[in-house]
Amino acid sequence: MHEIGTSKRPDWSLAVVIGAGGLGTAVARRLGQQHRLLVVDIDKDRADGVAHRLRDEGADAEPVQCDITRPESVQELAEEVGRRGGFAALAHVAGLSPSAADFESIVRVNLTGAALVTRALLPFAAPGAAAILISSLAAHTVTPSAAVEAVLRDPHEAGTASRLKEALDAEQRTSAMAYHLSKYGLLSLCRREAAAWGARGARIVSLSPGLIATPMGAFEFEHSPVKRELYARTPLAREGTMIEIAGVVAFLASDQASFISGTDLLVDGGLAGTLRAD
Numbered sequence: 347m348h349e350i351g352t353s354k355r356p357d358w359s360l361a362v363v364i365g366a367g368g369l370g371t372a373v374a375r376r377l378g379q380q381h382r383l384l385v386v387d388i389d390k391d392r393a394d395g396v397a398h399r400l401r402d403e404g405a406d407a408e409p410v411q412c413d414i415t416r417p418e419s420v421q422e423l424a425e426e427v428g429r430r431g432g433f434a435a436l437a438h439v440a441g442l443s444p445s446a447a448d449f450e451s452i453v454r455v456n457l458t459g460a461a462l463v464t465r466a467l468l469p470f471a472a473p474g475a476a477a478i479l480i481s482s483l484a485a486h487t488v489t490p491s492a493a494v495e496a497v498l499r500d501p502h503e504a505g506t507a508s509r510l511k512e513a514l515d516a517e518q519r520t521s522a523m524a525y526h527l528s529k530y531g532l533l534s535l536c537r538r539e540a541a542a543w544g545a546r547g548a549r550i551v552s553l554s555p556g557l558i559a560t561p562m563g564a565f566e567f568e569h570s571p572v573k574r575e576l577y578a579r580t581p582l583a584r585e586g587t588m589i590e591i592a593g594v595v596a597f598l599a600s601d602q603a604s605f606i607s608g609t610d611l612l613v614d615g616g617l618a619g620t621l622r623a624d
């Protein structure tokens with residue numbers, strides 16, 4: 347069963363990590379301490395590179411290329427997960443930041459992508475499995491209208507981004523708003539899907555990081571004065587680290603979190619509470 351000279355762990359359950367960027371790599375590294383890993387990214391070289399690096403460190407990691415915005419590609423990923431006996435943990439980390447993309451791309455990747463992935467992988471969730479969707483503090487600082495809420499209720503369709511645009515006033519159709527609403531949509535998705543996951547004995551939760559020191563986060567600091575103001579107001583007076591977020595993902599994926607589903611966990615150094623107290 348075990349292959350001599352490799353780090354293969356056929357006795358371990360599978361963790362699927364979507365997004366092999368900064369935070370995705372930290373999450374994969376942490377989950378790889380107790381799981382076989384599928385490292386998934388649209389960028390094949392990036393997925394290959396991260397899986398290779400983690401294998402060098404002793405993890406049982408394999409890369410998979412997948413574009414989470416394309417249903418056929420997500421279906422192929424689900425079939426791959428099925429061939430590997432299903433999964434115990436799904437960490438959905440992939441996301442586009444406001445300064446990196448336009449309105450449509452942000453909604454497509456951050457929300458429609460997550461909706462497609464969770465729907466396609468649910469049939470392969472082992473009993474006790476958990477899906478953890480990386481949302482953001484941004485989800486907690488927006489109050490969508492009823493028309494926007496209605497669109498967010500059905501985020502699987504390719505047309506979600508354009509329907510969302512139509513539900514917004516012209517001046518609201520910004521990348522920043524797309525980011526806020528896509529992350530808000532993940533919280534609603536978890537609440538709505540918890541019953542379906544529960545029917546399989548599985549859980550689905552979102553995790554909302556505040557300001558985290560990642561390459562993506564540093565890029566946002568350069569392009570967003572608002573982010574500097576938020577930094578100044580964070581009660582713990584620093585950014586969080588990727589290691590801290592990876593630790594919370596590991597907790598949410600573990601049996602210690604076995605009664606946590608359909609909800610969101612803020613990991614933001616107290617920032618959202620401070621903003622709400624204003």
Ligand SMILES: NC(=O)c1ccc[n+]([C@@H]2O[C@H](COP(=O)([O-])OP(=O)(O)OC[C@H]3O[C@@H](n4cnc5c(N)ncnc54)[C@H](O)[C@@H]3O)[C@@H](O)[C@H]2O)c1
Binds near residue numbers: 365386412482561
């Ligand atoms: N840094 C922060 O302060 C902060 C705060 C809150 C939330 N977040 C969230 O954390 C996550 C950041 O992760 P990161 O640091 O790994 O970001 P990153 O930009 O380093 O990586 C994102 C990865 O997603 C992949 N990706 C993009 N489109 C894809 C697609 N269609 N299909 C598959 N993969 C795709 C990219 O290739 C990239 O590897 C995002 O979801 C972000 O919104 C970050």
